Amino acid sequence: MSPFQPQPAIRTLVTGASGFTGRYLVEKLLGRGHTVIETVGARDAQETPTRLHLDITSPDACRRVIEIARPDYIVHLAAISFVGHNDPLDFYRVNVIGTLNLLEACAAVGHTPRKLLIASSANVYGNVTSDAIDESFPVTPVNHYAASKAAMETMVRTWFDRLPILIARPFNYTGRGQTSNFLVPKIVDHFARREPRIELGNIDVARDFSDVRYVAGAYEALLASDVTSETVNVCTGTPYTLREILSAASELTGHELEIQINPAFVRQTDVKMLAGSPAKLRSLAPAVEAIPFMETLRWMLAA
Template sequence: MKRYLITGGAGFIGANFVKYLYEVEENPQVVVLDKLTYSGNLDNLADVADREGFTFVKGDICDPEAVESVMDGVSAVVNFAAEVAVDRSLNDKESFLKTDMIGVHVLLESVRNHADTVQRYIQISTDEVYGQILEGSFTEQSPLMPRNPYAASKAGGDRLAYSYFASYGLPVIITRASNNYGPWAYPEKVIPLFITNLAEGRDVPIFGDGSQIRDWLYVKDHCSAIYKLIHEGKNGEVYNVGGGQEITNLELTKEILRLTGADESRIRFVADRPGHDLRYSLNCEKLKSLGWQPEYDWKRGLKETTEWYLNHEDYWKPLKAKLDKRYITGFWNEKK
């Protein structure tokens, strides 16, 4: 690919993917389009901002003019731009529907306008579109049963992207990834939230009894999967992307406590959120058949992530100072 458009590239996964491009390609041409909402942060891109071929444009994927302004000459579009927090979606549904569906529509229409140059469009979806699964693992053919507004909005964008392949022949690929973690994640997410809470002397809130099971995917492994699919994926296909490492939220919390030198007295169980999925699990054989494998096991990845946050207070402290206290304490349903 000659020129990449990375939407939402100032966010957690998007910024990591931009950095990954500069690791695996000598002189990539990269345009980042990001609205810079609460989770978009130019600091995430500071170490590539001066690289040759890098361009940042502040703009909203829901704005057709902004999207058209960055699409000329683009070979590959990777859409990370999204509203992503389940807890936020329970209280602010409209912004999720707008970004995760209308924004996808705007991007796809622009890709149609530039069909002569765009060779690949990657829609970043999520395993949460499947809902929960108590036994076995979801395949790409599993029905979509989203159980919260965030997952429903992502399912809408996911299927809209596929419809543009089926209807107009656009070179669309959809990825559905499990929970990502690693450096540069916004501190409302559970792993950075717990690490930073402990660093600040706070307790860590666990929803319900902590028995919820998640498959954790180190962000760099996700980036390598996306890159593989840009170059070797098949248009019109969905690919699950998982770390293959399922643990309960309580197990995860105990390992963070161990890594930070804290004890279990710092755990505080709080009321569960409505529609909280018990377990996610992905079958990723389709992606692995292309030669992709995750490199990080969760203990190695969690250790490196914990060390990164403990050594980068200058990054997360200003962000956390702006965070609604309900996300810090776990009492998401309390009034401000």
């Protein structure tokens, strides 16, 4: 090809593109010059050349999308991700079988992308008391969400010799646009509306909270890296308790909230401390810089 001819655009398929993470990742990829083909679950969604309907639980639907898109890269984000989701079987239908459908679709239509980035979750580590969980820690899930992601990972590894796959294990992350059934948006919402009180579960659980923009940046960088057949934590290595987040939000807004502990919100399987080691991520994607959590909180409160 002549150096003066335009290079063909990189085609990247993103499942779950209209979800919380997907919106930020799509923006990041577009900024890098990718042509992004988004898949959306809503049946009434209008299809376009870059927006396709996909029921991830349907093998036929997955084959159709791969055949149409034939993407250079695939980022698989579509999942049931709310731990308190009311139908346990949905976790397995979507998170395990849905992922298998996508991989089998690539094989069925004879398409091998340059890389598939598959989003798992640090919840697979379970109730590990550590402030630096690395990828060698055992997988010991304690709820259906985590168990489905652990099962998904096990299944995906059987495809490492057939497709170029990278598994990302993000720890907790948040940002503008995350629904208020997640803890940090719930806290931000209460402070923004200057509510008198908030009901929470255990406020002394500690989490390694990242900014969704950092996670999107990490995914894009991992996609561009030459590594496959690996599992990589996506985290900052800095844990915060909900108590610390409440205190910081109070300081940023000048508003005091009365905190009421609701026993119904205290899960027996709650992981007490979940903080990861970002060492492997830093070695694979050194240019991706973490965003301090207080900046994330300030950004969310400003919305």
